[in-house]
Amino acid sequence: MNAKYLVAAAAVFVSSSALADVQAGSSYAGGQYAWATYDESGTSIDVEPAAIVARFGHFVVDNFALEGRVGTGIADDTVSVSGIDVEGEIDHLIGAYGVGYLPLGDSPVSLYGLVGFTQGRLLFLPRDMGLRQAKVTPVFLTA
Numbered sequence: 001m002n003a004k005y006l007v008a009a010a011a012v013f014v015s016s017s018a019l020a021d022v023q024a025g026s027s028y029a030g031g032q033y034a035w036a037t038y039d040e041s042g043t044s045i046d047v048e049p050a051a052i053v054a055r056f057g058h059f060v061v062d063n064f065a066l067e068g069r070v071g072t073g074i075a076d077d078t079v080s081v082s083g084i085d086v087e088g089e090i091d092h093l094i095g096a097y098g099v100g101y102l103p104l105g106d107s108p109v110s111l112y113g114l115v116g117f118t119q120g121r122l123l124f125l126p127r128d129m130g131l132r133q134a135k136v137t138p139v140f141l142t143a
Helices: 003-012
Strands: 027-035 050-061 064-075 077-081 084-103 110-126
Touching: 027 064, 050 084, 064 110
Parallel strands: none
Antiparallel strands: 027 050, 050 064, 064 084, 077 084, 084 110
């Protein structure tokens, strides 16, 4: 992985949701570094590409927000399949969630849980062969 992407992600995508007012009508934005794991049973295909994800949320009632996420791949992973190096990379991802917050007293910190879905596109590309081959599959990430 290229270190400059990680530094940029840490500097730019600092989540404000941990410090957000959890009252109805307030909004927040943030980001995260994430990775997907794709493991095809019965084969040696096991890749873990990385992505950077932007998060946007709005509290519709006290302590409950609707959140959307969009992301794109920033680091791929390579696996050897029948002697051919194949790169797995995240093309894009998009998700929608319901997020419940439990404030910890007067502290700006709170516990949260979320439920929702993420849809994305994971590409498998043979390296150094001039061929492009894609497989579309759901990508499930945890926050």
